[in-house]
Amino acid sequence: MTAGVDRLLSAVKSLLRNRHTVPEEGGVAEDRLLRLEAITETALSHLDLEELLDELLERIRDLLDADTAVMLLVDEERDVLIPKATRGLDAELEFPVAIPIGQGFAGRVAAERSTVVIDEVAKAEIVNPVLREAGIRSLIGVPLLHPGTLIGVVHAAAYRPGYFSQDDGLLLQLVADRVALAITQSRLYEAEREARRDAETAYAQVAFLARASELLGSSLEYESTLEQLAQLAVPALADEVLIDMVAEEGGLKRLATAHADPEMLALIRSIEQRYPPNEEPRYGARSVVRSGEAQLVSEMTDEIVGQIARDEEHRRLIEELGIRSFMTVPLVARRGILGAITFIASSDRRFGPEDLAFAEELARRAASAIENAQLHAETEERAQASLVLDHVGEGVFLV
Numbered sequence: 001m002t003a004g005v006d007r008l009l010s011a012v013k014s015l016l017r018n019r020h021t022v023p024e025e026g027g028v029a030e031d032r033l034l035r036l037e038a039i040t041e042t043a044l045s046h047l048d049l050e051e052l053l054d055e056l057l058e059r060i061r062d063l064l065d066a067d068t069a070v071m072l073l074v075d076e077e078r079d080v081l082i083p084k085a086t087r088g089l090d091a092e093l094e095f096p097v098a099i100p101i102g103q104g105f106a107g108r109v110a111a112e113r114s115t116v117v118i119d120e121v122a123k124a125e126i127v128n129p130v131l132r133e134a135g136i137r138s139l140i141g142v143p144l145l146h147p148g149t150l151i152g153v154v155h156a157a158a159y160r161p162g163y164f165s166q167d168d169g170l171l172l173q174l175v176a177d178r179v180a181l182a183i184t185q186s187r188l189y190e191a192e193r194e195a196r197r198d199a200e201t202a203y204a205q206v207a208f209l210a211r212a213s214e215l216l217g218s219s220l221e222y223e224s225t226l227e228q229l230a231q232l233a234v235p236a237l238a239d240e241v242l243i244d245m246v247a248e249e250g251g252l253k254r255l256a257t258a259h260a261d262p263e264m265l266a267l268i269r270s271i272e273q274r275y276p277p278n279e280e281p282r283y284g285a286r287s288v289v290r291s292g293e294a295q296l297v298s299e300m301t302d303e304i305v306g307q308i309a310r311d312e313e314h315r316r317l318i319e320e321l322g323i324r325s326f327m328t329v330p331l332v333a334r335r336g337i338l339g340a341i342t343f344i345a346s347s348d349r350r351f352g353p354e355d356l357a358f359a360e361e362l363a364r365r366a367a368s369a370i371e372n373a374q375l376h377a378e379t380e381e382r383a384q385a386s387l388v389l390d391h392v393g394e395g396v397f398l399v
Contacts, residue, residue: 049186053085056179057154061087063175064168066156068136072099072106073144073152073183081106081153089134089157097128104128106153109141113150115169116141119162131157140164142173146180154179205358208236212362216369220376223255229366230256237359238343240264240321244285245331245339245370252277252285252339260347264321271317275310282307285328285340292337294329296356322346327356329363333371341366 057069068088072081080098102111104127109116118124118139126132131139141155154176158164212229219225230241243256254272259265281287283304288295297304300323309315325345331338341363345351 049183049190050085052179052182052186054087056175057085057087060154060156060172060175064140064156064164064172066140066163067159068134068157069154070157071152071154071179074101074110074150081110084152089130097130099127101150105131105139106141106155109143109153109155110150113143113145115166115173117164117166117169119164135159137161138163140169140172142169142176144176144180144183146177146184151180151183204236208232209362209365213365216366220373222370222373225369225373226366227256227258230258233343233362234258235260235347237355237362239346239349240268240344242285242342242344243339244289244342246289246337252289255339267317267320271314271321274317275314283326283328284308285342288328288330288340289337292330292332294327294356294360296327296351296353298325298350298352300324300326325349325351327351327359329356329359331363331367331370333367335371338367338370 053071057071060066061069066088068086070083070087070089071085073084074080075082075098078098080100082098083096099106099110101107104125105116105118107127108125116139121131121136121139124139136157136159138158138161139155140157141153143153144151154172156164156172212232215228215232216225226243226245230243233241239260241256241258242254244252245255247253257265257268259268277284277286279286280290283295283297305315305318309318321344323344323346326342328340328342330340341359343351343355343359
């Protein structure tokens with residue numbers, strides 16, 4: 001990969017040297033440019049987007065003997081340019097400034113879709129203050145177009161005024177055209193990969209729901225079935241799963257706890273014993289059962305930990321669990337809310353709206369199975385009671 005970019009750099013530098021020394025006939029120059037384009041396309045065809053931006057900016061800076069180089073890509077929804085990679089100007093990414101198309105230097109390059117050279121930054125309209133604060137004196141920028149569609153802008157800068165020429169712009173645009181092609185290809189590839197991931201996720205979810213439905217329908221002993229469901233969901237859906245049911249005497253009863261790391265179960269039970277749930281918590285099963293609304297916390301922040309923790313020791317124990325994200329969904333049946341299922345992520349996964357929707361579907365099926373089991377049990381109890389009454393009636397008649 002790097003060798004290919006080095007070949008590109010060598011070819012362009014050769015063109016630079018020849019351009020400044022010996023006048024060339026048109027045919028020779030045209031042939032060199034054609035070969036240069038072929039080398040460029042070959043060199044960049046195997047780079048993914050992140051590698052492409054990093055490698056090319058370094059090479060562009062070296063090619064033009066520039067002090068900095070920046071790549072900005074178009075955000076079509078907001079019609080602005082966003083800095084995505086930089087060399088020699090880290091503050092551009094650390095404090096990114098969205099550049100409206102048509103405003104400032106990069107915005108002008110994008111709007112005019114042509115090379116722009118600024119000999120003295122102090123006399124130019126600049127939107128991003130980082131450029132002046134860094135001491136930049138001259139700029140050169142070209143649009144990234146493919147095919148005719150604006151993708152972004154690449155610009156180089158120097159700490160000296162009047163540093164760049166229009167010939168530098170010609171070479172930079174030649175490289176930028178290949179970059180635009182590579183960015184387009186990378187985006188298409190990433191879109192294909194994302195579509196494949198979505199399809200694989202959808203298939204896995206359908207398969208999981210099929211297994212869960214089979215499990216939920218296999219027995220009327222719903223308490224043991226819920227324990228098996230929690231085990232089935234770890235680690236397929238979460239790193240930890242808690243299932244709580246509304247108790248007859250009120251409150252909640254923990255029916256199932258499953259964790260991808262069995263050693264963490266002891267810590268979980270220790271926390272439950274030392275810190276029983278609040279009567280009116282802001283998060284978790286009690287809050288969801290009370291409101292009937294699902295909860296999604298995509299990112300476990302220090303603020304949320306502080307809202308949950310009772311004291312510093314409780315906070316320390318919660319942090320030891322390594323919770324990164326969680327969601328709690330109610331078990332809603334025709335007769336009301338039966339309980340809640342909590343899914344916890346302590347690995348790199350983060351829950352989002354799609355995960356919540358899937359969890360709610362799983363909870364709906366679980367609630368239906370629980371309610372059916374409860375109705376069956378009630379029917380059995382009434383039948384037993386009726387049988388007892390029949391026997392009692394027979395005894396009274398015989399007496």
